[in-house]
Amino acid sequence: MKISEMSKRSGCSIQAIRYYEKEGLITAPARTEGNFRLYGSEEIERLSFINNCRALDLSLSEIKHLLELQSLPSTPCETVNVMIDDHLNVIETRLADLQKLQSSLRKLRPRCNSKRSIDQCGILEALSPNSNHSVSDG
Amino acid sequence: MKISEMSKRSGCSIQAIRYYEKEGLITAPARTEGNFRLYGSEEIERLSFINNCRALDLSLSEIKHLLELQSLPSTPCETVNVMIDDHLNVIETRLADLQKLQSSLRKLRPRCNSKRSIDQCGILEALSPNSNHSVSDG
DNA sequence: TTAAACTCTATAGTAACTATAGAGTCAAGT
DNA sequence: ACTTGACTCTATAGTTACTATAGAGTTTAA
Numbered sequence: 001m002k003i004s005e006m007s008k009r010s011g012c013s014i015q016a017i018r019y020y021e022k023e024g025l026i027t028a029p030a031r032t033e034g035n036f037r038l039y040g041s042e043e044i045e046r047l048s049f050i051n052n053c054r055a056l057d058l059s060l061s062e063i064k065h066l067l068e069l070q071s072l073p074s075t076p077c078e079t080v081n082v083m084i085d086d087h088l089n090v091i092e093t094r095l096a097d098l099q100k101l102q103s104s105l106r107k108l109r110p111r112c113n114s115k116r117s118i119d120q121c122g123i124l125e126a127l128s129p130n131s132n133h134s135v136s137d138g
Numbered sequence: 139m140k141i142s143e144m145s146k147r148s149g150c151s152i153q154a155i156r157y158y159e160k161e162g163l164i165t166a167p168a169r170t171e172g173n174f175r176l177y178g179s180e181e182i183e184r185l186s187f188i189n190n191c192r193a194l195d196l197s198l199s200e201i202k203h204l205l206e207l208q209s210l211p212s213t214p215c216e217t218v219n220v221m222i223d224d225h226l227n228v229i230e231t232r233l234a235d236l237q238k239l240q241s242s243l244r245k246l247r248p249r250c251n252s253k254r255s256i257d258q259c260g261i262l263e264a265l266s267p268n269s270n271h272s273v274s275d276g
Numbered sequence: 277t278t279a280a281a282c283t284c285t286a287t288a289g290t291a292a293c294t295a296t297a298g299a300g301t302c303a304a305g306t
Numbered sequence: 307a308c309t310t311g312a313c314t315c316t317a318t319a320g321t322t323a324c325t326a327t328a329g330a331g332t333t334t335a336a
Binding site for chain 2: 044045048049052053055056057066069070072073074075076077078080081084085087088091092094095098099101102104105106108109112113114115116117118119120121123124127128129130
């Protein structure tokens, strides 16, 4: 199986596969005489695993860590649990930040309408430092 | 006023100020004999404006656009309104994506506990392609 | 005068790829 | 045999908005 079929089967783009190889997440595969990468079907699993982890927004270094753990079957899996917990915390912090942003933008939006000109624009006014309707205010 | 005071007054880091200059968001200021940047107090306003926009996560190119509009006071401000609306949409999409992620991670988390070993880890199993408890499933 | 604090430019690094150029490889059709 | 098109290769640049660093010069206070 060459790289394009691997790409389709694993869900990773061709460039991503080459990138993962370069970063050491997968081992360099055999090559054809013409220097094309040649994969066996067992590689699909590893790449799909990576793809699943990426779907959860785990970083490549976290994924690398998970892959290393998989080669130590009798290790306690606390690390995995902690990683997921930490990641959940990161996501929750990001969510809270975005929600604040959303709220700021929603408050900003009705300050203007399309009938005005720039010098009367309530949005620009609110973004200006001398305004008493600041972005961070309620 | 030299750059460090400007930094304190505007809320932008020194490097960020130099970067904004390089990117054309602010004009290059006068220099002292010793080649230090010298700002007047009117520059605070522009940098604070940029800082306020960044707090809303507007991109530098969007901010540049807003700054250009400010020099055309009689232009209709529809562009500003559209930009804020578009930005709200972007934020809302990101929020929805993150919420899906959060939900996936929350479902994944209870599949394992710290007493297990890697080969019994329900989290790793769920991340593996042959699993019937896939990441994207409910 | 000298040391600390500040500033300068230029460059590399960040994360995880995508996009591109330029070259080589392979399979099918004529 | 030849050509064409699809595929693959490596290497490099680009993405975003900075931060960090090196190495050099400037200013200020003691």
